[in-house]
Amino acid sequence: NAGVTQTPKFRILKIGQSMTLQCTQDMNHNYMYWYRQDPGMGLKLIYYSVGAGITDKGEVPNGYNVSRSTTEDFPLRLELAAPSQTSVYFCASSATGALSYGYTFGSGTRLTVV
């Protein structure tokens, strides 16, 4: 029972580099989300998806892109990394949106941009 799997767990990027944070879930959930967590700031929604082929911006989408070609996968792309993107990134999924019994979270990716 893998749930939501995120890779990598840690990454250091140089300013201007690009990378993709991977997220996959095996629960056949339609809804998937990307959050970033900064100290004392809680979780901020970056992007979300309500199903394969459908994505939409959250609260803090600038500097990020996503795609949802399958139900299982929801990768997050950083094109030109900036120090402000140093954060912990969490992927989450749910069966029917927030009105189901909350979200299932991955264990996170800690990203440092130097």
Place this chain on the structure above:
Amino acid sequence: GEDVEQSLFLSVREGDSSVINCTYTDSSSTYLYWYKQEPGAGLQLLTYIFSNMDMKQDQRLTVLLNKKDKHLSLRIADTQTGDSAIYFCAEVGNTDKLIFGTGTRLQVFP
């Protein structure tokens, strides 16, 4: 706009009760949640309460909801060192997505 507020830190002695408080702004929230985050891990759903309830109890956990004041609290009885974590309150916003608070770091000392 939607906002969820929590105090950042709480320190309690092992065996005492912990009370973590949360205020929210969206009076139409139908569900309110408490999540627990242990060091280096993702968030785990701890408990939730429907907006038509005032209280929910689950073993050592008691959730109290005051809709008039838009105040939610989580009480942990007989707090243990294993309860040390960050606790997040969350409400369902008007866009059917979870809005999280800043998190309260609970430290339990012997």
